[in-house]
Amino acid sequence: MSDFRVFYLGVGSATPSLRHQPSCQVIDFRSRLFMVDCGEGAQIGMRRMKLKFSRLEHVFISHLHGDHFFGLPGLLSTMALHEVGGSLTVHFPAEGVDWLIDTMDRFCKYRSFDINIEPIPSEGGLIFEDNSLTVEAIPLNHRIPCTGFVFREKPRLRSLKKDMVEWLDIPIKLRHGIKEGNDYITDDGRVFKNEQLTIDPAPAKSYAYCSDTRFEPKIASYIGTTDVLYHESTYLEQDRQKADERFHSTAADAVRMAALVKAKVLVLGHYSKSYQETQGHLDEANEVAQELCPELKIICADEGLVLDI
Amino acid sequence: MSDFRVFYLGVGSATPSLRHQPSCQVIDFRSRLFMVDCGEGAQIGMRRMKLKFSRLEHVFISHLHGDHFFGLPGLLSTMALHEVGGSLTVHFPAEGVDWLIDTMDRFCKYRSFDINIEPIPSEGGLIFEDNSLTVEAIPLNHRIPCTGFVFREKPRLRSLKKDMVEWLDIPIKLRHGIKEGNDYITDDGRVFKNEQLTIDPAPAKSYAYCSDTRFEPKIASYIGTTDVLYHESTYLEQDRQKADERFHSTAADAVRMAALVKAKVLVLGHYSKSYQETQGHLDEANEVAQELCPELKIICADEGLVLDI
Numbered sequence: 001m002s003d004f005r006v007f008y009l010g011v012g013s014a015t016p017s018l019r020h021q022p023s024c025q026v027i028d029f030r031s032r033l034f035m036v037d038c039g040e041g042a043q044i045g046m047r048r049m050k051l052k053f054s055r056l057e058h059v060f061i062s063h064l065h066g067d068h069f070f071g072l073p074g075l076l077s078t079m080a081l082h083e084v085g086g087s088l089t090v091h092f093p094a095e096g097v098d099w100l101i102d103t104m105d106r107f108c109k110y111r112s113f114d115i116n117i118e119p120i121p122s123e124g125g126l127i128f129e130d131n132s133l134t135v136e137a138i139p140l141n142h143r144i145p146c147t148g149f150v151f152r153e154k155p156r157l158r159s160l161k162k163d164m165v166e167w168l169d170i171p172i173k174l175r176h177g178i179k180e181g182n183d184y185i186t187d188d189g190r191v192f193k194n195e196q197l198t199i200d201p202a203p204a205k206s207y208a209y210c211s212d213t214r215f216e217p218k219i220a221s222y223i224g225t226t227d228v229l230y231h232e233s234t235y236l237e238q239d240r241q242k243a244d245e246r247f248h249s250t251a252a253d254a255v256r257m258a259a260l261v262k263a264k265v266l267v268l269g270h271y272s273k274s275y276q277e278t279q280g281h282l283d284e285a286n287e288v289a290q291e292l293c294p295e296l297k298i299i300c301a302d303e304g305l306v307l308d309i
Numbered sequence: 310m311s312d313f314r315v316f317y318l319g320v321g322s323a324t325p326s327l328r329h330q331p332s333c334q335v336i337d338f339r340s341r342l343f344m345v346d347c348g349e350g351a352q353i354g355m356r357r358m359k360l361k362f363s364r365l366e367h368v369f370i371s372h373l374h375g376d377h378f379f380g381l382p383g384l385l386s387t388m389a390l391h392e393v394g395g396s397l398t399v400h401f402p403a404e405g406v407d408w409l410i411d412t413m414d415r416f417c418k419y420r421s422f423d424i425n426i427e428p429i430p431s432e433g434g435l436i437f438e439d440n441s442l443t444v445e446a447i448p449l450n451h452r453i454p455c456t457g458f459v460f461r462e463k464p465r466l467r468s469l470k471k472d473m474v475e476w477l478d479i480p481i482k483l484r485h486g487i488k489e490g491n492d493y494i495t496d497d498g499r500v501f502k503n504e505q506l507t508i509d510p511a512p513a514k515s516y517a518y519c520s521d522t523r524f525e526p527k528i529a530s531y532i533g534t535t536d537v538l539y540h541e542s543t544y545l546e547q548d549r550q551k552a553d554e555r556f557h558s559t560a561a562d563a564v565r566m567a568a569l570v571k572a573k574v575l576v577l578g579h580y581s582k583s584y585q586e587t588q589g590h591l592d593e594a595n596e597v598a599q600e601l602c603p604e605l606k607i608i609c610a611d612e613g614l615v616l617d618i
Contacts, residue, residue, distance in 0.1 A: 015387045016353050040349055040383045044325050066386040066416055070379075074349040077375040078324045099415060106408060107375055 002308035003030045004153060004205055006230075009045030011269035011301040013212075013234050014067050016040060021303055022067035023211060023270060025230070026051055027151055029133055035059040036149055036209050042071035043078050049304070054084045058128060060091045060120075060135070062211060063146035069096075073103055080111040087114035091127055091137075093145060094119035120147055124222055138222040140213035142247045148210040150223055156201035164197050205309045208261065211270050214244070215253035220260035228309050229254075229263035230301070232270035236280050239272075248272075251284040259292040269301040278302070311617035312339045313462060313514055315539075318354030320578035320610040322543050323376050325349060330612055331376035332520060332579060334539070335360055336460055338442055344368040345458055345518050351380035352387050358613070363393045367437065369400045369429075369444070371520060372455035378405075382412055389420040396423035400436055400446075402454060403428035429456055433531055447531045449522035451556045457519040459532055465510035473506050514618045517570065520579050523553070524562035529569035537618050538563075538572035539610070541579035545589050548581075557581075560593040568601040578610040587611070 005028050012020025022039025026046065033056040035042070046053065056079070061069045072090070079088070092100050097119050104115065120127060120137050122145045128135035131154070138148035157179035165175065170184055178184055184192045208223050211232040223229075231254035235243040243250050249257075251268060258266040266289075268281050275281070278300040289296045299307070314337050321329025331348025335355065342365040344351070355362065365388070370378045381399070388397070401409050406428050413424065429436060429446050431454045437444035440463070447457035466488035474484065479493055487493055493501045517532050520541040532538075540563035544552040552559050558566075560577060567575040575598075577590050584590070587609035598605045608616070 015390055016383070018353070018356055040380065041353070044327070044350070047327055064416060066383055070383045070386070071349065074325070074375055074379045077379070081324055096415070099411065102408065102411070106405070107373060 004028075004207070004309040006207060006228075006267075006307045006309065007049050007051060008267075008269070008301045008303060008305040008307070009042055009049060010037075010039045011271065011303060011305075012039075012067070013232075013270045013272050014065070015273060016067070017273045019273070019276075020271065021045060022071070023062075024071065025209065026056075027207065028055075029151065029153075031055065032057050034135070034151065037062055037068040037211070038071040038075060039067045040070045040074075043075040045303070046075075049306075053079045053082055054086065056088060057086075058089050058091065058135075060127075060149050061093060061096075062140075062148065062209075063142060063144055064093050064096045065144065065212070068211075072100070073107060076104065076111075076115070077108045079113060080108050083112045085113055087116065089116040089118055089128075091118045091120050093147075094122065095145065122147070136222075138208070138210070138219060140210060140219060141216045142212045142214070146212060148208060148213070148219070148223075150206060150208045150226060152206040152226075153204040155204045158194070158198035158201055160198055161196075164192070168192065168197075170197075207309050208263075210257065212248055214247045215249050215256055217260060220257060223261045225262045227263065228265040228267065228307070229258050229261055230267040230269060231257050233268040233281050233285070234270050234272045236275070236284050239274075242272075251281040252288045255285050255288040255292060255296065255298070258289075258296055263296065265297045265299065265307075267299045267301050267307065313337075313516070313618040315516060315537075315576075315616045315618065316358050316360060317576075317578070317610045317612060317614040317616070318351055318358060319346075319348045320580065320612060320614075321348075321376070322541075322579045322581050323374070324582060325376070326582045328582070328585075329580065330354060331380070332371075333380065334518065335365075336516065337364075338460065338462075340364065341366050343444070343460065346371055346377040346520070347380040347384060348376045349379045349383075352384040354612070355384075358615075362388045362391055363395065365397060366395075367398045367400065367444075369436075369458050370402060370405075371449075371457065371518075372451060372453055373402050373405045374453065374521070377520075381409070382416060385413065385420075385424070386417045388422060389417050392421040394422055396425065398425040398427055398437075400427045400429050402456075403431065404454065431456070445531075447517070447519070447528060449519060449528060450525045451521045451523070455521055457517060457522070457528070457532075459515060459517045459535060461515040461535075462513040464513045467503070467507035467510055469507055470505075473501070477501065477506075479506075516618050517572075519566065521557055523556045524558050524565055526569060529566060532570045534571045536572065537574040537576065537616070538567050538570055539576040539578060540566050542577040542590050542594070543579050543581045545584070545593050548583075551581075560590040561597045564594050564597040564601060564605065564607070567598075567605055572605065574606045574608065574616075576608045576610050576616065 009024035010021030234248035318333040319330030332346040517535040543557035
């Protein structure tokens with residue numbers, strides 16, 4: 001099983017429907033959960049996908065349209081009732097932090113877990129880092145301040161060649177340094193180069209989340225490159241005018257961004273409820289990809305999708 | 310089709326589950342909709358039961374536990390996006406009105422409908438009245454201020470006997486008075502008593518909603534009598550201690566209240582998620598009813614139930 005995967009809980013747009021839930025994704029990175037957006041019904045989505053509240057460590061809210069955060073008070077209240085311990089950090093748009101604090105103080109006062117509310121800088125930048133992962137905020141171009149997020153695994157340490165370690169009987173205290181790239185010098189002065197002792201680690205992976213936004217090439221420069229890109233595709237090109245007016249993207253726009261950030265996989269979502277099904281999105285995206293980036297794999301997300309990064 | 314019916318959108322308790330939605334009911338009274346409580350997912354429940362947002366005129370929120378009102382921001386936002394016209398009145402616990410105004414101002418500013426927010430007096434009393442209906446708030450006994458609601462149809466006018474009206478050629482301007490109980494005196498002085506001219510109207514009906522509360526006989530004195538009583542039954546008698554500690558009722562408590570208010574029908578709901586199914590509630594209620602009020606009809610509500618009052 002992959003240790004970096006994304007669960008899609010809601011891939012609909014502005015108004016929930018019987019077909020789609022509002023935006024919510026959960027990233028499972030080495031057994032810790034990171035939620036991105038939290039539309040109404042997110043807590044039910046977690047139950048449905050058997051994601052434990054107690055493993056949830058961070059929530060990132062892209063912007064303050066209700067379909068991206070109205071599930072948060074309910075989720076936090078339920079976590080409080082469940083007597084989940086530990087701590088949870090909510091990365092929230094700066095202009096709404098006072099509202100969230102007020103809402104928690106009023107309706108979710110008695111909690112068994114600590115809650116930290118971190119304002120997201122609208123200019124973007126690094127907002128989370130630990131030994132194995134970074135999360136960067138990416139300024140998007142929507143009607144109100146909106147940020148995307150890039151989850152980037154840090155390069156893993158090199159893997160020791162077990163037979164060499166045993167043959168040379170390398171002391172345990174030196175092994176970490178060798179994983180980091182050191183050579184090994186024996187007591188009698190013989191030098192073993194690092195490439196004799198280790199093999200390349202699995203490549204570090206990354207996942208970028210872009211919702212909601214108009215297509216703008218500048219966004220790609222913030223993202224850099226990514227293995228997998230989730231990009232909103234509220235509309236199709238046939239509804240280009242609506243997309244422009246409402247600061248949203250088409251399926252074709254999403255492919256254009258995927259090409260700029262050299263993604264291997266593009267995941268589409270945030271479909272307008274005016275489309276009954278997603279075949280149109282897939283067809284439009286594949287057509288554009290054939291020209292721009294024929295290797296790109298395109299997936300239309302649906303509630304319940306689980307994707308290994 | 311009845312012109313006074315209740316749609317049950319959510320009959321679960323504190324935390325939503327895959328089995329039950331949080332509290333929400335919609336009363337359809339002569340084609341106008343009155344929502345009682347608005348747990349997360351209420352807007353989806355309306356779609357599922359094909360209840361039009363444009364017909365919703367009043368929302369009543371019993372108390373400020375999240376499972377009774379966290380669906381409200383999403384519902385109002387969706388109504389705004391749908392460009393529903395007219396006006397909507399939200400009857401909201403007084404201590405939360407400033408929060409609701411702030412939330413609407415921030416996240417649901419551009420609305421095509423007028424919204425009136427009316428604080429509910431914690432001491433109860435008449436909170437709505439028009440030509441055909443009254444709604445009274447009933448103080449309940451919960452951990453925080455909580456009110457129930459009684460929807461009471463006003464007595465209908467008497468029905469004219471069509472043959473008498475034609476035979477006597479009663480002027481149109483006098484007919485309303487006769488429906489109200491007047492006699493009719495002909496130009497030559499003959500008196501026709503009202504009971505010769507009219508028949509009894511259909512009896513006026515009432516529906517009382519009690520959630521969340523401990524059992525307290527005083528509540529019955531506020532309700533008076535009602536045809537149909539919805540009463541929370543979070544627990545069974547086997548969990549009496551939990552019920553007492555958490556200010557909730559058992560199925561047996563609900564029957565006791567039904568007996569006091571002389572209800573003909575009792576609807577149970579707000580089940581704790583610790584029970585897998587409702588047979589235990591039905592059995593316990595029927596056992597108590599056999600002694601106290603053997604004529605009582607008992608229904609365990611489920612999502613999707615529609616009940617004619």
